Amino acid sequence: MKRNKLFSIPYVVWMALFVVAPIVLVVIYSFTTVDGGVTLSNFTRMIDYIGVFIRSFWLAFVATVICFALGYPIAYMIAKERAGVQRLCMALIMLPMWMNFLLRTYAWMSILENTGLLNRFFSAIGLFDLINQIFGTSLTHFNMINTPGAVVLGMVYNFLPFMILPIHSVIGKIDRNLIEAAQDLGSNGYHVFRKVIFPLSLPGVLSGITMVFVPAVSTFVISKLLGGGKDLLLGDLIELQFLGSAYNPHLGSAISLVMMVVVMICMLLMNRFGEGEETAVML
Amino acid sequence: MKRERRAGNRLFMALIFLFLYAPIFVLIVFSFNSTKSRAVWSGFSLDWYRELMQDSEILSALSTTLSVSILAALIATVAGTFAAIGFYNMRKKWSRPLITINNIPVINADIATGVSLCLLFVAACGILHFDLGYGTLLVAHITFNIPYVIMSIMPKLYQMDKHLIDAAQDLGCTWMQAFYKVVVPEIMPGIINGMLIAFTMSIDDFVISYFTAGSKVQTLSMTIYSMTRKRISPEINAVSTLLFVTVLVLLAIVNMREMQQEKAHKKALVRARQ
Amino acid sequence: MKRVRFLMLLLTAAFALSLAGCGSQDGSMSSAPAGGREVNVCSWGEYIDTDLIDQFEEETGIRVNYTTTESNETLYSLLKTGGSSYDVIVPSDYMVSRLIAEGMLEKLDYSNIPDFDQIGDDYKHMDYDPENLYSVPYTWGTTGIIYNTKMVKEKVDSWSILFDKKYKGEILMIDNPRDAMGVALMYLGYSINTTDRGELQKAYDLLRAQKPILQAYVMDQIFDKLEVGEAAMGVYYAGDFLSMKENNPDLAFVIPKEGANLFVDAMCVPKGSKNKTEGEAWINFMCSYEASLANLEYIWYGSPNTKAMNDFLAELDTEDAAVLNPSKEALAQGEMFLNLPQDILNLYDELWVRLKS
Numbered sequence: 012m013k014r015n016k017l018f019s020i021p022y023v024v025w026m027a028l029f030v031v032a033p034i035v036l037v038v039i040y041s042f043t044t045v046d047g048g049v050t051l052s053n054f055t056r057m058i059d060y061i062g063v064f065i066r067s068f069w070l071a072f073v074a075t076v077i078c079f080a081l082g083y084p085i086a087y088m089i090a091k092e093r094a095g096v097q098r099l100c101m102a103l104i105m106l107p108m109w110m111n112f113l114l115r116t117y118a119w120m121s122i123l124e125n126t127g128l129l130n131r132f133f134s135a136i137g138l139f140d141l142i143n144q145i146f147g148t149s150l151t152h153f154n155m156i157n158t159p160g161a162v163v164l165g166m167v168y169n170f171l172p173f174m175i176l177p178i179h180s181v182i183g184k185i186d187r188n189l190i191e192a193a194q195d196l197g198s199n200g201y202h203v204f205r206k207v208i209f210p211l212s213l214p215g216v217l218s219g220i221t222m223v224f225v226p227a228v229s230t231f232v233i234s235k236l237l238g239g240g241k242d243l244l245l246g247d248l249i250e251l252q253f254l255g256s257a258y259n260p261h262l263g264s265a266i267s268l269v270m271m272v273v274v275m276i277c278m279l280l281m282n283r284f285g286e287g288e289e290t291a292v293m294l
Numbered sequence: 295m296k297r298e299r300r301a302g303n304r305l306f307m308a309l310i311f312l313f314l315y316a317p318i319f320v321l322i323v324f325s326f327n328s329t330k331s332r333a334v335w336s337g338f339s340l341d342w343y344r345e346l347m348q349d350s351e352i353l354s355a356l357s358t359t360l361s362v363s364i365l366a367a368l369i370a371t372v373a374g375t376f377a378a379i380g381f382y383n384m385r386k387k388w389s390r391p392l393i394t395i396n397n398i399p400v401i402n403a404d405i406a407t408g409v410s411l412c413l414l415f416v417a418a419c420g421i422l423h424f425d426l427g428y429g430t431l432l433v434a435h436i437t438f439n440i441p442y443v444i445m446s447i448m449p450k451l452y453q454m455d456k457h458l459i460d461a462a463q464d465l466g467c468t469w470m471q472a473f474y475k476v477v478v479p480e481i482m483p484g485i486i487n488g489m490l491i492a493f494t495m496s497i498d499d500f501v502i503s504y505f506t507a508g509s510k511v512q513t514l515s516m517t518i519y520s521m522t523r524k525r526i527s528p529e530i531n532a533v534s535t536l537l538f539v540t541v542l543v544l545l546a547i548v549n550m551r552e553m554q555q556e557k558a559h560k561k562a563l564v565r566a567r568q
Numbered sequence: 569m570k571r572v573r574f575l576m577l578l579l580t581a582a583f584a585l586s587l588a589g590c591g592s593q594d595g596s597m598s599s600a601p602a603g604g605r606e607v608n609v610c611s612w613g614e615y616i617d618t619d620l621i622d623q624f625e626e627e628t629g630i631r632v633n634y635t636t637t638e639s640n641e642t643l644y645s646l647l648k649t650g651g652s653s654y655d656v657i658v659p660s661d662y663m664v665s666r667l668i669a670e671g672m673l674e675k676l677d678y679s680n681i682p683d684f685d686q687i688g689d690d691y692k693h694m695d696y697d698p699e700n701l702y703s704v705p706y707t708w709g710t711t712g713i714i715y716n717t718k719m720v721k722e723k724v725d726s727w728s729i730l731f732d733k734k735y736k737g738e739i740l741m742i743d744n745p746r747d748a749m750g751v752a753l754m755y756l757g758y759s760i761n762t763t764d765r766g767e768l769q770k771a772y773d774l775l776r777a778q779k780p781i782l783q784a785y786v787m788d789q790i791f792d793k794l795e796v797g798e799a800a801m802g803v804y805y806a807g808d809f810l811s812m813k814e815n816n817p818d819l820a821f822v823i824p825k826e827g828a829n830l831f832v833d834a835m836c837v838p839k840g841s842k843n844k845t846e847g848e849a850w851i852n853f854m855c856s857y858e859a860s861l862a863n864l865e866y867i868w869y870g871s872p873n874t875k876a877m878n879d880f881l882a883e884l885d886t887e888d889a890a891v892l893n894p895s896k897e898a899l900a901q902g903e904m905f906l907n908l909p910q911d912i913l914n915l916y917d918e919l920w921v922r923l924k925s
Contacts, residue, residue, distance in 0.1 A: 016449060019380020022373055022440065023392060029437040030398055033410030056918075063307035065924045085310050088303045100307070102545055107314055109541040112498050113518040114534045118317030120522075121324065126798050128320060128333045154737055157784045168317070171310075207577050221401070230402030232500060236522060239784030240743055243924050245499075246405050251924070253409060253505070256641035257917040258648050260413070267406045278401060331796070416651040426651040509608060509652040510637050524613040524788040525640060 017191035034271075040264035060248060060266070067245040068273075070159060074166035080224045081167070083173035083216070087208075089175075101179065104172050116165050116236050123156040123164075123237070130155070157239030165233040170226060175220035175294040181215030182208065204271035217281055225274055245270050318538060325531030332528060342532040349529055355517040356533070358428070362495035362513065366435035371489040373436070374443030379477070381444070393448075399438040400445065407438060408505035415506060426508025434506040435499070439492035441466045446488035450481040577859070606631040607846040609656045609827075610643065613788040615810065617866035624853050630846050638787045639744035647672060647838055652714045654838050655847035661832050662746065662905035664703050665696040669907060673702045674837040680848035683855035691761075691872035694832060695906065703834035704851050707807070707869035710894055710902055711747065711829045714794060714809045715801035718818045727755035727824045729801065731774065736781040740793060740802030743785035743913065745920035746905055747829065748775060750839065751803055754826045761906045777924070794819060805831075806891050807869030813888075821891050823898050830870075830902030 023220070042049050089100045107115060122128045130152040131137060139150045155161055185208060193203045231246030239246075245266065251261030324332050328339035347350060377396075381389045399407050415430045454477070462472040478485075500515035509517065518530055595833060605628075613636045621632050636750055637643050640663040646652060647667075665684045667673045678684055684704060691705040715724055719738065722729075730751065742748050750760040752771035762768065783799050791808065793799045795815045809821040835854060837847045853859055860873035864880040870892055881889050894902075908916070 019379065019384070019392070021379070022377035025373070025437070025440075026392075026395055030395060030412070030413065033407075033414040034398075036413040036417065037406075037410045053344065059922060060925050081310060085307060088307055099549070103311060103548070104314065106538075106541060106545065107318060108494065108498065110318065110534060110537050111515055111518065112500055113522075114321070114537070115524055117518065117530060118534070122317060122320060124333065124798055126796050131333055151318060168313070171314070225338060225401065225403050229405045231405065232481045232519065239782075240786070241779060241782060241784060241925065246403075247307065248921070248925065249405055249409060251921060253412065253649060254642065254645050256639055256645070257921050258641070258645040259917060260649070263409065264413070267409050271406050274403060275401070282485045288456065293297040412649070412651075419651045420816065425653055430651075457817065509610065509646075512635060522789075524635060525637070525791045 013124075021033070029136065036270055037264045037271075040261050041268045042265075044261050053262050054269075056262060057265060057269065061242050063245060063248050064269075064273075066159075067228050067240060069162055070166070070244065071224050074163050074170065074227045075220055075224045077163070077167050078171050078174040079216070079220065082171055082219060083178055086175045086178035086182060086215075090179055095194055097179075097183070101176075104175055108172050112169060116233055119161070119168065120156065120236060121160055125152045125154065127156070129153070156237055157241065159238070159242060161237040162234050162242075162244075165237045166223075166227045166230065169233065170223040171210055172228075173222040177218035178212060178215040181218075182212050185211050200230070220281065221278060224277070227276065229270060318534070321531045321534045322538065325528055325535045327528060327531075330528060332526070332531070336536045342528045345527070346529045346532040346536075351512075351519055352514070352529060352533060355512045355514045358431075358511050359497060359514040361434055361494050362428070362432055366432060366439050366496050367489050367493040370436050370439035370443050371485060373487055374440045374492075375447060375481075376445040376486060377440065377452060378444045378481075381509035382448070388405045394446075396441050396444055398441075404501035406501070406503075408434075408502040411437070412505040425510065426506060427510045431503060431507045431511060431513070434502050435496050438499075438502060439495060440494060443485075443488035446491060447481055447484040454480045462559045540546065577626055605629060605843070606633060607655045607843050607850050608633045608635070608637050608653065609850060610637060610646070610654045611656075611658045612636055613638070614791070614808070615658070615869075616732045617862045620853075620859055620862055624696055624850065626637055626688065628703050628846075628853070630849060632850075640746070641744055653840055653842055655841045655843045655861050656850050657838055658833050658835050660905065661694065661696040662907045663835070664834050664836060665907040666913075667836065667838070668697065668702055670840050674839050674841060674844060675701050676704070676851070677844075677848060680854040681844060681855065683852050685873065686855055686857060686860075687871060688874040688877075689714060690712045691832060691859060695904070696832075697834070703798075703836045704855060704870040706835050706854060707863075707867070708830075708832040709806045709892075710823055710831070711742075711750075711805055712809070712821050712823045712896070713805060714790075714804050714812065714819055714821050715803060716794065716797060716799075716816075716818050719797065719800035722800075724820070724822050725825050727751055727826055730803065731755070731778050731781075733781055735800055737783050738800035739778075739782050740786050740790055740799045741775075741778065741782050743787045743804045745916050747803070748923075749916065749919070750787075750829055750905070754824070754828070757826065760829060763912050766785045768888055768912075768915060768919065772923060775923055785924070807867055807871070810868035810888060810891060813839075823894065823901070825901075826900040827903055828898075830899060830904050832904075849873050864900060 041053055042051070044050055044052060044095075064078070089097055091102065102241075120127070124130070133153065134151070140149055142148065178261045188213075189207055190203055193207050198206065229246045231244065231250045233245055234240075234242070234244045240247075249266050249270075251257050252259045252266070324335070325342055326338050326340070327335055328337040328341065381393060381396075384392075411430075411434050417424055458476050458480070459472050460466060462476045463469070467475065498515075500514070500519065503513045504516055504519070507513065512520075513534070518533075521527065521530060586891075607630050609632060611634065615636070621634055624630070625632055637646060637722050640660050643657060643659060644663065644666070647654070647657070661713045664673075678700075681704060684884070687705055692700055692709065694705075699701045713724055713727070713729065715729075720729070729735070730741070742751070746760075749768070749771050752774045753760050753762060753767065756767070756770055756774065758767045758771070783793075786793065786802065789814060790799075790804050794802060795812050797818075799817070806821060809819065813819050813821075837844055837851075841847055853861075855873065857873060857876050860871045860876035861880060862867070864871050864876060871880075877893070879904075881893055884892065
C-alpha cells in the first residue's frame with residue numbers, strides 16, 4: 012500500500028510547477044509595476060473599473076438564472092423518459108458541445124446581425140411595416156447584435172448543456188423507492204417534487220451553477236463576437252492588458268487575482284449548501 | 295390532464311432542441327451557399343468546401359487541435375490514474391489539500407489559468423531560450439485535463455471494495471497483479487469517462503490555447519477567432535458542417551451497435567427462459 | 569461498454585484526420601522544416617497578395633509562417649509579452665519610433681536588401697527613422713471616412729458626421745487608441761500628437777459621448793459590415809476603401825476638411841529574431857517591382873516603389889487614383905503620428921481602457 016502513495020509524487024511535482032507556480036506569479040505581478048517595487052497601485056486603479064466587474068457579474072447572473080430556468084425542467088423531463096429515449100436526448104444535448112465553442116458563438120452572428128437572418132425574415136413577412144404603421148416609427152431592423160442581450164444569449168446557448176448534464180445525472184440516480192415511499196405516504200406530485208426530488212437534486216444544481224457562472228463571468232470571446240467591443244467584460248479587460256491594445260500585465264494580473272478571489276468566495280458560499288458535488292459533476 | 299402535460303412537456307423539449315440546433319442548422323445550410331453571404335441564399339455550391347480543402351491554415355490548425363487533444367487526453371489519463379490511486383492511498387490529512395489544489399484548474403476561470411500559464415511560460419522562455427509553441431500548448435492542455443480525469447476516477451475508487459485487493463493478495467497475487475487484475479477493471483468506467491471528458495475539454499478549448507500557443511502553432515479555435523476578426527469566409531461554415539457530421543455519424547454508429555447488442559442480449563435471455 | 573466503443577471510434581477517426589492533415593501540407597506542423605530555413609512574419613489582415621507568399625517560398629526555399637494581428641498596440645503587446653519570435657513585423661510610423669526608442673528593433677543589413685533602391689526618395693529618411701537604419705517602407709496612405717451613399721444621403725466632408733445622433737447604431741469606430749483619439753483631436757482642431765492633457769481629456773469626453781450611438785468598435789471586421797450594408801459609415805484606411813468598393817460600389821470615401829492621418833507602414837526586424845537574414849530576404853522581396861505591383865492590385869494601398877506606383881496609377885480612373893494618391897493639398901492637411909513621451913502613452917492607455925469600459 013505504501014508504494015501506491017508514491018504514485019502521486021510525479022503529479023504533485025507537476026501541480027507545483029504548473030498550477031501553484033503560475034498563481035504565485037500572478038500574485039507577484041499584481042503587487043508590482045513596470046518600474047519594480049511592491050505597490051497597491053494596480054488595485055487602486057481597479058476601482059475605476061468597478062463598472063466592468065458589476066456588469067460581468069450581473070450578465071453572468073442573468074445567464075445562470077435563465078440556464079437554470081430552462082435546464083432544470085428539461086433535465087427533469089428527460090429523466091422521466093425511457094432509458095433509450097434518455098440516452099438519445101442526452102446524446103443530442105451533448106452533440107453541440109463537441110462542436111467548437113467558437114463556431115457555436117459565430118453561428119449567432121449571422122442570425123442576429125442587422126442584415127442577418129432574423130431581420131431579413133421579419134422584413135420579408137412585413138413585421139416592420141406593421142410596427143411602423145401602428146406606432147408611426149421608421150424601423151428597418153431590430154438592433155439585436157452588439158447589445159448586452161446578445162451577449163447573454165450567447166452565454167446561455169453555450170453553457171446550457173453544462174447545466175442540464177449534472178442535474179439530469181443526479182436526478183437519474185435518485186432511488187425510485189424513495190419516490191414511491193413518499194407517494195405511498197400520501198404526497199401528491201408537487202410535494203414529492205418539493206420534498207424529495209428537488210432537495211436530492213441540489214448537488215447537481217450546484218454543479219450546474221458553477222459550470223455556468225464561472226465561464227460566463229470570465230468569457231471574452233462571446234462579448235467580442237456578439238457585444239461589439241462597447242461594453243467590456245472582465246475577460247475583455249484582462250485580455251486587453253496582455254495581448255490587446257493596452258499592454259499592462261500587472262494591472263491584468265491584479266484584475267485576474269480579484270476575479271479569482273471573488274469567484275472562490277462565491278463557490279465557497281455555495282458549497283455550504285451541498286457536499287459531494289464533485290461526484291455529481293462527471294457521472 | 296396527464297396527456298396534456300405530456301404534450302406540453304414534449305413541446306417544451308422540442309423548443310429547447312430547436313434552440314440548440316437552429317444556429318448549427320443555419321451554419322450548415324449556408325456552407326453550401328454560392329456567394330459569400332451568410333444570410334442571403336443565392337444557390338447551391340460546393341465552392342467553400344473546395345476552398346477549405348486548399349486552405350492549409352485551417353487544415354493544419356485542425357490537425358494540431360486533434361493531435362494535441364489526443365495526446366493530452368492520453369497522457370492526462372495515464373498520469374491522472376496513477377495520481378488518483380496515489381491520493382486514494384494517502385491519509386486524508388495529506389490528500390485533502392492536494393485534491394483541493396488539483397481542483398483549481400477546474401474551478402478557476404479559463405482566462406485566469408491561461409494568463410497565469412502565459413506568465414510562467416514566458417518567464418521560462420526567457421531563461422531557457424525556447425519559444426511558445428506545440429510543447430507549451432501540450433503542457434497547458436495536460437494541466438487542465440488531469441483534474442477532470444482524477445475527478446472521474448476518485449469516486450470509482452471510493453466505491454470499490456477495499457477487501458478485494460486484500461483478497462487477491464491472500465490468494466497469491468503479487469502487488470502488481472492485484473493492481474492490474476483487480477483495481478484497474480473496477481475503475482475502468484471512470485478512466486474511460488475521464489479520457490472522454492479530457493478529450494472534449496481539449497477540443498473545445500480556446501482561451502487557454504490562445505495564451506499559451508504562441509505564434510508558431512494554432513488550434514482550430516484560434517484560427518476561427520482570427521478569421522472572425524477579419525473578412526469572414528464561409529469556409530468556417532464548411533468546417534462546422536464537417537465537424538458536426540463526423541460526430542453525428544460516430545454517435546449513430548455507436549448507438550446502432552448498442553441497440554444491436556441489446557437485441558441480441560434480449561434474444562439470448564428469451565431463449566434461456568424457454 | 570458503449571462509451572469504450574465511442575471513445576475508440578472517436579480516437580481512431582481523430583487520429584486518421586490528424587494524419588491526413590499532416591499529409592496535406594508539405595512538412596511538419598511544428599516549427600523548423602526539414603530544409604531548416606524559415607521566416608516568421610507578423611503583418612496586418614488583408615495586407616498581402618497571398619500568391620506572393622507561395623512565390624517567395626518557391627524562389628528562396630524559405631518557409632513562411634505568416635500571422636496577422638489587429639493594431640499597432642496589439643503588436644506591441646505581442647512583442648512585449650514575449651515568448652514568440654518574429655522575424656519581420658510591419659508597424660506604422662509612430663510605432664517604429666517607439667520600438668527604436670525602446671531598443672526593440674535590429675539594425676538592418678542593407679546589403680541584403682538591394683531592391684531598397686526602388687523605394688522612392690520621398691519615403692526614405694522619414695522622421696521616425698531618419699537614417700534608415702531599422703526600417704523599409706511597405707505601404708503608405710491616409711485614413712478617412714468610408715460611408716454608404718445609399719444610407720447617408722447628405723454631403724460628407726467633416727468628422728462631425730461620426731458624432732451625429734441621426735445615425736445612431738449605424739456608426740463604426742476604429743478600435744485602437746491613437747486612431748480613435750486622433751479622430752476626436754482632429755475634429756476638435758488639435759494636433760494628433762498633442763501632449764496637452766486638457767486637450768486629450770476633451771477628446772476623451774467627445775469619444776465617451778459618441779459611445780452610445782456607436783454600432784461597434786472594429787478593425788478588419790469593417791470589411792464585412794460595410795460591404796453588406798450592416799452599418800452606414802466608419803473610419804478606416806484609403807486602401808481598404810478601394811478594396812471594399814470592388815464588392816459594393818455604393819461606398820464612398822472622403823478625407824474630412826479638418827484633416828486626416830497620413831501613415832507609412834514599414835517592415836522591420838524585431839530584436840531577438842532568430843532568422844534575421846531570412847527576414848531581410850523577405851523585405852527585399854517585398855521591395856521588388858513585381859511584388860509591389862501585385863500588392864497594389866490586391867490590397868490597393870499606396871506603394872513606396874516609385875515605378876510600380878506610377879504604372880499602377882496610370883491604369884486607374886481619376887476617382888480611384890485620387891483616393892490612392894491624394895493631391896498635394898489633401899496631403900498637406902494630413903498629419904503623421906509621432907511617438908509620444910511615456911507619461912502621455914500611459915495616459916492614452918488609461919483613457920482607452922476607461923473608454924472601452
